Amino acid sequence: MKARTKLQEARHARGWTQADLIDALTAAAERLGVESPTRASLKTLVSMYENGRRPVGRDHRPLFREAYQATDAELGLPSHVEETGPRDPSSVPSPQSKLPAPVSTEMLGYLASVLRQHAQAEPLVGPRFLVAPVRSQMPLIEQMCQESHGLLRADVLRVGARYAEFLGWLYQDTGRTDEAVRWTRTAMDYAQELGDPMLIAYVLQRRGNIATEAGHAGHGAGLATAALRHTTSLSPRVHAVVLRQLANSKARLGERSETARAIEHAMAATDEGDDSDPLAGYCSPAYIEMEGADCALHLDRPDEAVPTFHKSLSHWPALQERDRGLCLARLATANAALEDVEGAYEAARQALDIAERTGSARIRAELSRLRQRLAPWRKLVEISELNAALDRMNGADL
Numbered sequence: 001m002k003a004r005t006k007l008q009e010a011r012h013a014r015g016w017t018q019a020d021l022i023d024a025l026t027a028a029a030e031r032l033g034v035e036s037p038t039r040a041s042l043k044t045l046v047s048m049y050e051n052g053r054r055p056v057g058r059d060h061r062p063l064f065r066e067a068y069q070a071t072d073a074e075l076g077l078p079s080h081v082e083e084t085g086p087r088d089p090s091s092v093p094s095p096q097s098k099l100p101a102p103v104s105t106e107m108l109g110y111l112a113s114v115l116r117q118h119a120q121a122e123p124l125v126g127p128r129f130l131v132a133p134v135r136s137q138m139p140l141i142e143q144m145c146q147e148s149h150g151l152l153r154a155d156v157l158r159v160g161a162r163y164a165e166f167l168g169w170l171y172q173d174t175g176r177t178d179e180a181v182r183w184t185r186t187a188m189d190y191a192q193e194l195g196d197p198m199l200i201a202y203v204l205q206r207r208g209n210i211a212t213e214a215g216h217a218g219h220g221a222g223l224a225t226a227a228l229r230h231t232t233s234l235s236p237r238v239h240a241v242v243l244r245q246l247a248n249s250k251a252r253l254g255e256r257s258e259t260a261r262a263i264e265h266a267m268a269a270t271d272e273g274d275d276s277d278p279l280a281g282y283c284s285p286a287y288i289e290m291e292g293a294d295c296a297l298h299l300d301r302p303d304e305a306v307p308t309f310h311k312s313l314s315h316w317p318a319l320q321e322r323d324r325g326l327c328l329a330r331l332a333t334a335n336a337a338l339e340d341v342e343g344a345y346e347a348a349r350q351a352l353d354i355a356e357r358t359g360s361a362r363i364r365a366e367l368s369r370l371r372q373r374l375a376p377w378r379k380l381v382e383i384s385e386l387n388a389a390l391d392r393m394n395g396a397d398l
Helices: 006-013 018-032 039-051 061-068 105-125 131-147 150-173 177-194 197-213 217-228 236-252 256-272 285-298 302-314 321-337 341-358 361-373 381-396
Strands: none
Touching: 006 018, 006 039, 018 039, 018 061, 061 177, 105 131, 105 150, 105 321, 131 150, 150 177, 150 197, 150 361, 177 197, 197 217, 197 236, 217 236, 236 256, 236 285, 256 285, 285 302, 285 321, 302 321, 321 341, 321 361, 341 361, 341 381, 361 381
């Protein structure tokens, strides 16, 4: 029987029954961290949506996009423009517009330029001083994404996705997981409507990173695997950072061979790319070495991790200061696992200095784990001083 709508066609193409779709929608809601309608409600809604008797509600569209891993256009869902009815095809805002001026290439160029400057500064200064200025741009950008149409809409969505993803990252590195999840989901909404496979894959791995750091490594691995479905459309550095995230999740699941394979492929991919990659230029060979060493640490192989951390630090990019601090903190933890207390202390002192300057919650979290490792030596003068410095830093952030 011929499908009545694109939504029904998508289900038929996957060979799903309506019960299968309801299972997928429920799972999608769980992954997104949102409340799902009851199964009885979903059964009624799916029937109405697929038969075209009712447009898919705004709150339910993310569930369908997540379940099908498809864009609004592919599922026949109404766009933001269609929700408000037909508009004049010109780019002049409607009388109800809240934008200060019509969307233009000049406005988009300005926003893109500001984002590039923030992204260049972030590895040096960390997230502490950037959250406020980036967050202050979001009301304008969100309004643009709601109101824009015509030829410029794709460019608006791209700017919106990049800003939302970057803000999500800043919140993650300040320890605000709730806000990191919120803004990374927003980035995914814009990326999926745009239909850019590279951007979709990048945001998927970012979501995987947040999930893994929150203790959900299985979910993180699944999101990284979903990102790899776009491999043929990825730049070498984006491909590398997706593989890195897969390794990151697999290591926490204890899957040694899968971890090693992903890191090996990530290193090969990053060697093919360069630092000019607009999305993942930071994913250098030294970065992948650090991530591989961290995976070894999670797999209880600190003896493998320590020399790899040292190799990574020997050619660390000068502009990636914040991540150098993370590498040093992880090296300190690996040294402590080998009972090299002096080595742990020396690396930790350097990491602590960078953490204080950048406000990176990831460095602080690693140093907190180190503190537990160093507990047997807490009465040593050096370790006592280190713990006191950690207390002062954490107290200053309260």
